[in-house]
Amino acid sequence: MGSTSAHGENSTDGLGRRDLIKRSAALGLIAVPTMSFLSACAAGGDESATKGGAPKGAVTKENPFGVAKGGKLDVVVFKGGFGDDYAKAWEAAFDKKWGTTSSHLGTQEITAKLQPRFNGGNPPDVVDDAGAQQIKLDVLAKGGQLADLAVLLDAPSLDDPAKKVRDTLIAGTVEQGTQGGKFVALNYVYTVFGLWYSGKLFKEKGWTPPKTWDEFLAVCTKAKEAGIGGLAHQGKFPYYINVVIMDLIAKKGGLDAMKAIDNLEPNAFEGSPVALAAVEAVYEVVEKGLLMPGTNGLTHTESQTAWNQYKAAFIPSGSWLENEQLKQTPDDFDMKFLPVPVLADSKLPFEAIRAGAGEPFIVPEKAANKAGGLEFLRSMLSREWSTIFAQQANSLTVVKDGVDPAVKLRPGTQSAVEALKGAGDNTFNYLYTEWYSEMGTEIENASNELMAQRIQPKEWIKRAQAAVDKAAKDPNAKNNRRS
Known part of the structure; x- marks a missing residue:
């Protein structure tokens, strides 16, 4: 949400917000799920080092990408109007489930901090690539720097493993994150303009x-x-x-x-x-x-x-x-x-x-823990993590059926929700x-x-x-x- 946080951090007006047509917020709160997925443990397996140096876990229905227990996860998020408390809460939940150690960077200087890492072949595992200093997604895609997220779409949903992740997303989410025919960015927040x-x-x-x-x-x-x-x-x-x-x-x-x-x-x-x-x-x-x-x-x-x-x-x-x-x-x-x-x-x-969907999250192709990055995105698309985001950022995500009608919303949020209903198709x-x-x-x-x-x-x-x-x-x- 721009170069200024809703909570007052980093309110440097001069930074600007080059791509705010991709940003979003304040539409509603997500219903709290009846069952926590965090209590579900992933199956263990042979954990041998991969070429990138990250250990690899066994691929199971509960662990579709083969996340290793006890690895490291490197997360970088744009710290704008949403702040970054939601991401810290996500990381704590992820570490608790997988025994990983997450490193966190919340910044507005996405290009300055990450361009050297992409160039050097050691990018983070998950990036919220947003804000005025976003690294342009079309540039990253052309450079072969983005992991194909089709595997994420076809993985089982955490809330209902009988459903694929793609079936839990609001229409248009996949189209919005597609570059050159490949789905490479998960635009997580749902916005009206x-x-x-x-x-x-x-x-x-x-x-x-x-x-x-x-x-x-x-x-x-x-x-x-x-x-x-x-x-x-x-x-x-x-x-x-x-x-x-x-x-x-x-x-x-x-x-x-x-x-x-x-x-x-x-x-x-x-x-x-x-x-x-x-x-x-x-x-x-x-x-x-x-x-x-x-x-x-x-x-x-x-x-x-x-x-x-x-x-x-x-x-x-x-x-x-x-x-x-x-x-x-x-x-x-x-x-x-x-x-x-x-x-x-x-x-x-x-x-x-x-x-439409905004706030693009990506997994770099050369991420050291690509499996962890993909699992992190899958977790973001659970009701539990949508709820965490809603509580921390007062915003609607692209997870379907997320608004709890019993929750009292702020006036702007309420009118945006009503406008969305009024628009229908x-x-x-x-x-x-x-x-x-x-x-x-x-x-x-x-x-x-x-x-x-x-x-x-x-x-x-x-x-x-x-x-x-x-x-x-x-x-x-x-x-x-x-x-």
Whole structure:
């Protein structure tokens, strides 16, 4: 959740969050399982040293990857808005079950700490490869640095060994973590994306949450008249405003418009009236002076805190926002989620929302204890470990049927859960941010120029299409295809 932790650690705004479209949080709590898997002991076996120096255990139904008792496990996690207490709790549980000794590193400097280790052939066993300084997954995949996680999908689930792990995951999880046709990243946290507002502010002002873009502009105009910004955005990190632009494209043009972008079509942006209408809609907010003053120069935490201080009506973000802003949010703020309002003649309804898996966990191909890494991921997909994550990070995971309706949720979390229910099958998610990181960055840069009025919508379209055309020349692009 960015370069700042929800618990206040490492709140260095300057770090930024290059790939937050992959981040997530605050959707709900996972039901506590009726039976602990930690009491189940793995079968022993011949433990002989493997080529990598890590001992190897016997492969059994309870130990599908052959984890050795008493080995070492090296875990590195991105310490952002979720903190890293959840990972420490996981490691303690893993060590208790397997007799292993885990080493733990929680950091925001993923690339700086890990690139030398990947280059040297001695990477960790498990990595939460997230945040502004993430090592790009497409780069790691091309370099053959990521273990194929298909074996994880086909392993028995810890909660119900009659089921495979793949059958316990929310739809889209596997697609989200696939690079060049191989499943290489377990995106663990389930996020919804859209706009956010204060229920208290809207009630006080008598504003109705908008469903159409015209209604959205009307509320922003009323806000301006009341001396409040209409829309705040995290100006220094333009992937946030891209949530609005890209959602407008998907909603107006339907899934075909979204897939055209992911599939690098020559008319994904240029020659697409849908894309132009979306960019022009967002630009209208700028032209009419409906942005919160100064928002273009702010970091994510600065703009979000100003919004928490009632200086703007709306802000775009993923559902990690509530967890990230816990300390800055007034007790009676009443945080609410709003799907991006629709343009006229949109193919998808207002209720449709971008939702998907984020926070990629990987097992490096050259991990010393690859079996341990795979088992760690399998354990993450148990209800027990999902519960640990929920308790420590107030967030929903990709494990199916995880929300306990009896648990009282925070307001933003509750509204996100309700929005997800309201969307039903009308959820969508872009993949270009995972498949083509450079293209994603170039589109973000164009949005930065647009919001500062240094370029017009047609120039944005031109630049976005140029980024698509460049990505289409990538030899790996033929393996990334949405049908």
